[in-house]
Amino acid sequence: MTARQVRIAPSILSADFAALGAAIAAAENGGADFIHVDVMDGHFVPNITIGPPVVKSIKRVARVPLDVHLMITDPDKYAEAFVDAGADMLSVHVEVLPHLHRSIAFIKGLGVKAGVVLNPSTPVVALEEIAGEVDFVLVMSVNPGFGGQKFIPKSLQKVTAIRGMLDRAGNRSAPIEIDGGIDLSNIARAVDAGVEIVVAGSAIFNAPDPTAATKALKDAAAAVAS
Numbered sequence: 001m002t003a004r005q006v007r008i009a010p011s012i013l014s015a016d017f018a019a020l021g022a023a024i025a026a027a028e029n030g031g032a033d034f035i036h037v038d039v040m041d042g043h044f045v046p047n048i049t050i051g052p053p054v055v056k057s058i059k060r061v062a063r064v065p066l067d068v069h070l071m072i073t074d075p076d077k078y079a080e081a082f083v084d085a086g087a088d089m090l091s092v093h094v095e096v097l098p099h100l101h102r103s104i105a106f107i108k109g110l111g112v113k114a115g116v117v118l119n120p121s122t123p124v125v126a127l128e129e130i131a132g133e134v135d136f137v138l139v140m141s142v143n144p145g146f147g148g149q150k151f152i153p154k155s156l157q158k159v160t161a162i163r164g165m166l167d168r169a170g171n172r173s174a175p176i177e178i179d180g181g182i183d184l185s186n187i188a189r190a191v192d193a194g195v196e197i198v199v200a201g202s203a204i205f206n207a208p209d210p211t212a213a214t215k216a217l218k219d220a221a222a223a224v225a226s
């Protein structure tokens with residue numbers, strides 16, 4: 001594997017929602033490259049989290065770009081609102097989008113990075129026709145909806161297969177992000193498989209020192225990537 005810069009995207013889903021500013025600052029002080037924001041609507045996933053007004057407030061305090069992960073049934077309807085609120089990267093699930101090509105073009109047209117997300121049970125082939133168009137791919141390594149779930153190891157094979165698919169499509173610069181159950185025990189395997197953006201929620205915000213936890217994950221990833 002050639003030298004790559006692996007970036008860390010702490011997910012605030014596991015942070016104290018009454019103190020998001022402090023949580024974000026703590027992660028940034030540990031070297032967070034993005035802040036990962038999980039948007040859930042109670043339909044696509046069995047949980048409800050936050051909407052554009054909260055993203056707007058987060059945007060005022062975050063020093064790094066916002067990586068907004070839409071786990072909602074109608075991302076076409078809400079994409080613009082999240083971009084207006086401050087999303088810098090916006091990812092949408094292939095499972096809910098019959099016109100994915102149009103959705104990705106629309107998000108890119110809003111001036112942000114457009115990503116597609118695959119659930120654990122969604123085959124890699126679902127990306128085949130869009131692989132040349134995406135700015136990044138997010139591989140779910142748990143079933144979306146909650147933080148603190150157990151990592152699904154088979155996700156790593158998907159990462160490697162998707163890396164090959166993106167490269168064959170001429171999209172070598174599009175990074176693969178992984179989300180779910182990542183901690184110090186498996187981050188090295190994820191990076192080795194081809195991951196370049198690592199989401200971590202409970203491993204950072206359930207740790208006694210989120211700054212140190214962010215730094216530890218970043219160092220562990222860098223050790224593999226270099």
Ligand code: DX5
Binds near residue numbers: 011012142147180
């Ligand atoms: C799950 C979310 C994740 C979640 C990850 O549906 O998409 O971003 O916050 O949390 P951990 O790292 O605890 O699995």
Ligand code: ZN
Binds near residue numbers: 036
């Ligand atoms: Zn997420």
